[in-house]
Amino acid sequence: xxxxxxxxxxxxxxxxxxxxxxxxxxxxxxxxxxxxxxxxxxxxxxxxxxxxxxxxxxxxxxxxxxxxxxxxxxxxxxxxxxxxxxxxxxxxxxxxxxxxxxxxxxxxxx
Amino acid sequence: xxxxxxxxxxxxxxxxxxxxxxxxxxxxxxxxxxxxxxxxxxxxxxxxxxxxxxxxxxxxxxxxxxxxxxxxxxxxxxxxxxxxxxxxxxxxxxxxxxxxxxxxxxxxx
Numbered sequence: 001x002x003x004x005x006x007x008x009x010x011x012x013x014x015x016x017x018x019x020x021x022x023x024x025x026x027x028x029x030x031x032x033x034x035x036x037x038x039x040x041x042x043x044x045x046x047x048x049x050x051x052x053x054x055x056x057x058x059x060x061x062x063x064x065x066x067x068x069x070x071x072x073x074x075x076x077x078x079x080x081x082x083x084x085x086x087x088x089x090x091x092x093x094x095x096x097x098x099x100x101x102x103x104x105x106x107x108x109x110x
Numbered sequence: 111x112x113x114x115x116x117x118x119x120x121x122x123x124x125x126x127x128x129x130x131x132x133x134x135x136x137x138x139x140x141x142x143x144x145x146x147x148x149x150x151x152x153x154x155x156x157x158x159x160x161x162x163x164x165x166x167x168x169x170x171x172x173x174x175x176x177x178x179x180x181x182x183x184x185x186x187x188x189x190x191x192x193x194x195x196x197x198x199x200x201x202x203x204x205x206x207x208x209x210x211x212x213x214x215x216x217x218x219x
Contacts, residue, residue: 055205
């Protein structure tokens with residue numbers, strides 16, 4: 001158990017809809033990183049938050065947004081969903097010797 | 111630059127040794143991670159090299175040359191459970207981890 005919690009584990013939704021993915025970092029960790037992994041693709045960096053502030057942004061679509069709340073949990077909002085948004089979405093926390101990942105949310109857009 | 115190159119697939123036999131290479135553009139990176147990822151699961155940490163040279167950890171070793179933008183992961187005494195994807199990830203100065211597309215390793219009996 002990495003200590004990074006992601007919910008839900010699975011999500012099936014229709015095109016055009018909006019979903020929210022949630023991540024709780026390990027207790028005391030201030031950072032949250034979001035990654036997208038499409039089928040047979042590498043992990044694509046989306047966005048990084050540290051203690052509530054956006055620190056870095058990667059290839060994140062305008063339809064996607066994120067925030068980190070005072071209790072340090074983070075939410076990734078995906079709107080106007082398209083079939084190509086189907087992927088595994090991981091969040092990660094920065095730890096002493098690396099990064100630890102949550103178990104991911106598998107999003108399927110039908 | 112963020113070009114990270116790894117072989118797409120490799121195969122090896124149980125008990126053998128395999129070396130997975132990774133090259134990357136050197137600018138903007140400080141250290142390099144290797145992660146293992148089984149299909150559909152989260153990546154798990156294998157190694158982190160911040161200085162040049164070889165880091166050994168059990169059956170796994172990782173090497174880094176920062177000036178050459180080159181790293182490799184060496185897996186010894188391969189086991190069937192080592193069949194997975196291996197992800198090379200240079201650490202950017204902005205503290206974000208950039209992943210290569212990964213090398214899918216298949217270990218055969």
